[in-house]
Amino acid sequence: MSRTQEPSGPPAGRIVDLDETDQRILAGLRDNGRVSMSALAEQVGVSRATVYTRVENMVARGVITGFSARVDPRKVGFGICALVFVTVRPQAWKSFRRRVVEMPQVEYCAVTTGQHDAMLLVRGRDVAEVHEFVTEGLSVLPEIKAVESVLVMDEVVSRAFLLPEDVPAATATTQQIGMTRFIRAGDGHAGLESL
Numbered sequence: 001m002s003r004t005q006e007p008s009g010p011p012a013g014r015i016v017d018l019d020e021t022d023q024r025i026l027a028g029l030r031d032n033g034r035v036s037m038s039a040l041a042e043q044v045g046v047s048r049a050t051v052y053t054r055v056e057n058m059v060a061r062g063v064i065t066g067f068s069a070r071v072d073p074r075k076v077g078f079g080i081c082a083l084v085f086v087t088v089r090p091q092a093w094k095s096f097r098r099r100v101v102e103m104p105q106v107e108y109c110a111v112t113t114g115q116h117d118a119m120l121l122v123r124g125r126d127v128a129e130v131h132e133f134v135t136e137g138l139s140v141l142p143e144i145k146a147v148e149s150v151l152v153m154d155e156v157v158s159r160a161f162l163l164p165e166d167v168p169a170a171t172a173t174t175q176q177i178g179m180t181r182f183i184r185a186g187d188g189h190a191g192l193e194s195l
Helices: 020-031 037-044 048-060 090-101 127-138
Strands: 080-088 106-111 118-124 144-151 180-184 190-194
Touching: 020 037, 020 048, 037 048, 080 090, 080 127, 090 106, 090 118, 118 127, 127 144
Parallel strands: none
Antiparallel strands: 080 118, 080 144, 106 118, 180 190
16 A cells, blocks of 8 residues: 555545445544454455555545554643634734644644634643743744643543444534533533524
8 A cells, every 4th residue: 555645635624425434444443553454344344455545545535644543642742732722913824824733742723713813732841841832933933813721631532533324414403503601600501592
C-alpha cells in the first residue's frame, strides 16, 4: 500500500460516496490500524484484492488521509491539556494560520463561530509550560487580539474518526436553530439559553 501518495480526490469538504463495504473497511482500520489486508478482508467478508483496491481508492480520493499510531499524550510526558480560545485580528488570518501550523504545542486548531475566532488544543508537560506558551508565545503575536485559556480536567472521549453509521440521523425540529449557552439557574437547576 502506498504511504506517501498525495490524496488527489475531491476538494476538501466534499462528501465522497462510500458503500457499506467501504464503511466496514474504515471501521476495521479504525479498530486496528495495523491489521493486515488479509485479516481485514476476512473481517469484512471480501477478498484481499478488494480490500487493497478499496483502501488505495479511498487514499486517492482523500477519504483516508494517512496512517499513524494513536499515542496517549500523558504516557509521553504531556500531562496537561488546555483549550485556548483566540480572537484574531481580521486582517491577520493568513499570517495567523501560518504561525499556528508551526507551533509544536498545538495539537489541533479549528476556526469557530461565536465569541472567539479559533480554538486550539494545546499540550504541555506542566501548567507552567502551557502558561508560558500562551502568555509569551501566543498572546504576544500581532495577529492575536485576545486569548482565553481553559485547562482540561479530564478527557472523556477521543475518537479517531466517526462514520455515518456511528451517528443516528437527526430528526426534523421546529425549534429555532442557533447558538446556545449553558446557564446555571437557581436551586441546582440548569438550562439552555438561545443566543
